[in-house]
Amino acid sequence: MRDNPVFKIVSKILFGPIIIYGLYVQFHGDYGPGGGFQAGVIVAAAFILYAMIFGLEEGRKLMPDWVVRLVMALGVVVYGGTGVASMMLGANYLDYTPFAYKIYKAQHLGIIIVELGVGLTVFAVMLALFNAFAGFKPNK
Amino acid sequence: MVEFWVNVFLVSLLVIITFNIMRNKRLIAIVALSGAYSLTAAAIFVNMDAVDVAFTEAAVGSGISTILFLAALRYLPVEEAHETRYPIWSLALCVIVGVLLIIAAFALPEFGDPNAPAHVHVAPRYIAESYPLFHIPNVVTNVLASYRGFDTLGETVVVFTAGIGVILLLSGSTLSMRLKDADTKSEENSDNASGDIVKNSGDDT
Numbered sequence: 001m002r003d004n005p006v007f008k009i010v011s012k013i014l015f016g017p018i019i020i021y022g023l024y025v026q027f028h029g030d031y032g033p034g035g036g037f038q039a040g041v042i043v044a045a046a047f048i049l050y051a052m053i054f055g056l057e058e059g060r061k062l063m064p065d066w067v068v069r070l071v072m073a074l075g076v077v078v079y080g081g082t083g084v085a086s087m088m089l090g091a092n093y094l095d096y097t098p099f100a101y102k103i104y105k106a107q108h109l110g111i112i113i114v115e116l117g118v119g120l121t122v123f124a125v126m127l128a129l130f131n132a133f134a135g136f137k138p139n140k
Numbered sequence: 141m142v143e144f145w146v147n148v149f150l151v152s153l154l155v156i157i158t159f160n161i162m163r164n165k166r167l168i169a170i171v172a173l174s175g176a177y178s179l180t181a182a183a184i185f186v187n188m189d190a191v192d193v194a195f196t197e198a199a200v201g202s203g204i205s206t207i208l209f210l211a212a213l214r215y216l217p218v219e220e221a222h223e224t225r226y227p228i229w230s231l232a233l234c235v236i237v238g239v240l241l242i243i244a245a246f247a248l249p250e251f252g253d254p255n256a257p258a259h260v261h262v263a264p265r266y267i268a269e270s271y272p273l274f275h276i277p278n279v280v281t282n283v284l285a286s287y288r289g290f291d292t293l294g295e296t297v298v299v300f301t302a303g304i305g306v307i308l309l310l311s312g313s314t315l316s317m318r319l320k321d322a323d324t325k326s327e328e329n330s331d332n333a334s335g336d337i338v339k340n341s342g343d344d345t
Contacts, residue, residue, distance in 0.1 A: 025195075030276045033191040035284065041199040048207060069307070076300050079293050094289040104275040111276070111285040114292070121296050125303030126204055132310040133211035 011053040018046035026119050027112065036115040040122025048130050056135050065131065068124045075121025082113050143187055150184045165220045171209040178202035188251075192280045262287075 026039030051059025082094065089098035096110025097103060157177045164170050178201030185194035249256035270282040284292050 029281050030278055032278060033195045033280075035192070035281055038192075038195050038199050041204050045199075045203060045207075048204075052207075065311075072300060072303050076296055079296050083289075083293070094293070096286065103273060107274040107282075107286055108276065111274075111281060114285045114289065115281075118292065118296050121300050121303075125299050128303045128311075129208055129306050130204075130211060132306045133208055134214075136215070136310045 007053045011049050015046050015050060018049070019043055022046070026115065029115055030108065030111060036118025036120075037122050039115075040119040040124075041126055043119075044123045044126035044130070047127050051130065051134070056131065060131065060135075063127060065128075068128050068131070070124075071120050072124035072128060075117045075119070075124065077117075078120065079114055079117030082110060082117070086110075146187050147184065150180055150187065153180050154184075165222075166218060167213055167216055167220060168210070168218070170220075171206060171213065174209070175202040175206035178205070192278075 022039045022043035022045075025034035025042055026036060029035035029039070047059060047063055050062060082096075084093075086095050086098060087093055091098045094110075094114075096106045098106065099109045100106040154177060157173055157180065161170055161173045161177070164173065178197055182194040182198040182202065185191070185197060253259070266283055266287060267279055270279050270287075271277065274282055274286065276282055
């Protein structure tokens with residue numbers, strides 16, 4: 001079943017557009033529905049599709065476990081770091097006001113950075129969950 | 141009026157799906173029906189103009205969860221264990237809690253009621269102030285990432301913690317698993333782990 005060329009070719013064709021759509025949802029969240037949570041899940045879905053068609057090992061070559069774990073922590077660091085950055089600039093934790101001169105520009109910037117952090121963590125966690133469940137070897 | 145009848149249709153669909161989940165014994169069918177349940181719930185959210193929630197429900201509830209359940213199904217038997225005795229106390233508890241929930245639902249404010257407690261506290265301020273101040277049309281994003289930035293940070297940390305927990309429990313990171321892994325390293329290590337999902341779902345239809 002997995003050697004069926006239809007699955008392989010369709011998944012290869014879909015892989016790029018799914019990621020592009022994920023990025024659209026990620027960075028268009030200010031203007032339409034979406035944001036970091038949904039975008040992370042969508043981008044993870046592209047990698048999960050790849051791993052389902054080509055096998056878990058191939059998927060792990062594409063996105064190694066250490067990268068997944070790093071990105072997982074990186075997202076939280078980006079989010080928390082934004083708060084620390086605003087404290088460094090003299091405002092309260094997670095107050096985006098000092099990031100730019102105009103308040104709406106500062107809010108735009110802050111929201112985009114914070115959503116990126118959410119997206120990174122959600123993407124990596126979803127992929128890690130799939131890898132953990134699909135690659136689990138029960139104790140015999 | 142149209143919205144009302146669409147809601148009636150969708151909610152009855154939910155009920156039908158629930159009864160099918162209860163009746164069905166095959167786990168793969170139950171997983172598929174749960175995905176359908178989530179998708180119907182997402183449609184209800186769209187009908188209520190909660191597009192962001194619907195998007196999340198569709199992506200997480202019916203997408204990723206279904207895949208994760210299918211991945212976990214590999215370690216379970218095909219059919220649910222047959223229950224021979226009918227526990228009367230569980231039934232009584234379910235009925236009592238269900239009746240209480242239905243009674244409580246009558247005390248809820250009507251759908252779309254502008255005087256509902258949720259709509260008179262901070263929501264008017266968010267709606268009135270966020271666009272002139274932020275120039276961002278999606279008020280959900282404003283609330284989520286700016287007004288309630290702390291909550292979202294907490295949610296992100298929860299997701300992160302869940303991921304760490306699953307990795308620790310399942311990915312062979314515990315000491316006993318690592319020792320066992322070192323013993324059986326020479327034996328078959330790269331089997332077709334995730335391919336089985338596709339195969340299983342194909343065989344069952």
